[in-house]
Amino acid sequence: MQLKRGAGISIEDLQERLRQKLPQELPGVRFSFEPSDIVSRVMSFGAPTPIEVAVSGPNLAESRQYADKLRAKLTQLPALRDLAFEQELDYPTVKVTLDRERAGVLGVTTGDVANSLVAGTSSSRYTSANYWADPMSGIGYQVQVEIPERQMNSLEDVKNLPIARRSGQQIDLRDVASVTDGTALGEYDRYNMQRMLTLSANIFGEDLGRAAAEVRQAISDTGTPPARVSVTLRGQVQPMDEMFAGLRLGLLTAVGVILLLLAANFQSFRLSLAVGLTILAVIAGVVLMLWLTRTTLNIQSFMGAIMAIGVAVANAILLVTFAERSRVTGREPSQAAIEGARSRLRPILMTSFAMLAGMVPMALGLGEGGGQSAPLGRAVIGGLIGATCATLIILPAIFATLQSRRAAISASLDPDDPKSAYFEPEPRLALLAAHSDRSAVLYNQAAD
Numbered sequence: 001m002q003l004k005r006g007a008g009i010s011i012e013d014l015q016e017r018l019r020q021k022l023p024q025e026l027p028g029v030r031f032s033f034e035p036s037d038i039v040s041r042v043m044s045f046g047a048p049t050p051i052e053v054a055v056s057g058p059n060l061a062e063s064r065q066y067a068d069k070l071r072a073k074l075t076q077l078p079a080l081r082d083l084a085f086e087q088e089l090d091y092p093t094v095k096v097t098l099d100r101e102r103a104g105v106l107g108v109t110t111g112d113v114a115n116s117l118v119a120g121t122s123s124s125r126y127t128s129a130n131y132w133a134d135p136m137s138g139i140g141y142q143v144q145v146e147i148p149e150r151q152m153n154s155l156e157d158v159k160n161l162p163i164a165r166r167s168g169q170q171i172d173l174r175d176v177a178s179v180t181d182g183t184a185l186g187e188y189d190r191y192n193m194q195r196m197l198t199l200s201a202n203i204f205g206e207d208l209g210r211a212a213a214e215v216r217q218a219i220s221d222t223g224t225p226p227a228r229v230s231v232t233l234r235g236q237v238q239p240m241d242e243m244f245a246g247l248r249l250g251l252l253t254a255v256g257v258i259l260l261l262l263a264a265n266f267q268s269f270r271l272s273l274a275v276g277l278t279i280l281a282v283i284a285g286v287v288l289m290l291w292l293t294r295t296t297l298n299i300q301s302f303m304g305a306i307m308a309i310g311v312a313v314a315n316a317i318l319l320v321t322f323a324e325r326s327r328v329t330g331r332e333p334s335q336a337a338i339e340g341a342r343s344r345l346r347p348i349l350m351t352s353f354a355m356l357a358g359m360v361p362m363a364l365g366l367g368e369g370g371g372q373s374a375p376l377g378r379a380v381i382g383g384l385i386g387a388t389c390a391t392l393i394i395l396p397a398i399f400a401t402l403q404s405r406r407a408a409i410s411a412s413l414d415p416d417d418p419k420s421a422y423f424e425p426e427p428r429l430a431l432l433a434a435h436s437d438r439s440a441v442l443y444n445q446a447a448d
Contacts, residue, residue: 055231099176
């Protein structure tokens with residue numbers, strides 16, 4: 001079901017209203033809401049709901065006992081909705097118990113009873129294949145016999161099913177078997193050759209990350225499962241964990257590569273560390289903005305944080321580059337830091353404000369589907385604000401502190417830096433100096 005434009009209500013709110021209304025109108029009926037879009041179905045890896053807990057083991061009775069305890073724990077979570085077993089555990093059945101001794105006396109076999117039951121409760125197509133060939137066209141048609149459903153709607157009707165005829169007398173099912181009501185597992189699901197029971201639930205008023213954490217805590221509070229019984233949290237939780245693990249690894253790798261490239265560019269680990277410290281300001285700004293706007297940490301906000309880190313590092317490189325040039329020319333580290341910040345103030349502010357202005361419409365989330373990309377814009381805005389303030393205010397102080405610890409010997413690895421411990425004069429200049437010294441000695445000897 002899809003809502004018309006201007007309906008004035010969201011799908012989630014409509015589902016919540018139906019959850020309150022349906023139990024009143026249809027007591028005892030189980031219902032659930034499953035996603036209709038293909039993206040949600042693919043992200044759930046076949047699960048009908050975002051949250052799915054699978055309990056599997058070789059002993060179905062032990063698995064069900066633990067699953068019932070787990071269901072009682074999950075029922076207490078306020079964020080879960082439509083909590084139920086995916087399998088019908090107590091499916092109503094008609095149990096037929098054959099009296100083999102009496103059947104043997106009457107000459108009735110188990111096959112006779114089974115064939116009569118199948119034909120009486122379903123159709124004869126499963127027991128006796130019967131084809132009639134049309135003499136005009138030669139086409140064969142399957143002929144099936146089926147008792148009308150209105151004539152088979154009670155246990156007495158089942159008991160009166162004819163089974164066989166012996167000595168001219170009809171033998172009914174009641175003569176050789178007892179027929180009672182019963183229950184059975186409506187569906188058998190297996191995972192790794194073990195029977196499995198699955199609990200599914202929807203989420204309302206909570207994000208998937210917090211709901212998954214609450215479900216994991218409920219599983220832990222349920223206690224240790226029986227021997228050889230395993231519990232697995234599935235649905236959209238598994239791809240979410242894999243996605244964030246990959247993003248975290250990628251972010252850490254990117255930060256490490258950036259630090260190494262900066263060290264190679266500046267020929268100084270201190271300067272690369274000074275630039276890398278702006279990443280902390282970006283993360284702090286992103287977290288603060290997401291908290292103020294009540295936005296969750298998702299793939300969009302994660303991408304926005306990575307974008308903000310790229311712009312922040314670029315601005316920090318500009319400032320540190322100009323500050324280091326001023327220091328190499330002979331200025332004090334503190335003066336060089338101030339000069340670098342003063343000369344790069346306008347380019348840094350222009351770059352930051354231009355990107356901030358471009359992200360404001362996205363962060364507002366206006367228009368149809370705008371809420372999906374809003375976390376990206378909000379993360380970029382928060383990260384850039386924090387990074388710009390850190391770059392222009394804190395980074396010059398860090399540069400001056402790191403470069404003033406060893407004023408005589410620079411931390412630079414550049415052999416062309418006169419204050420570097422690795423500074424080496426050019427060989428040509430060294431030869432000229434040595435030639436001048438030798439000429440001076442010869443001149444003094446000639447004068448003597």
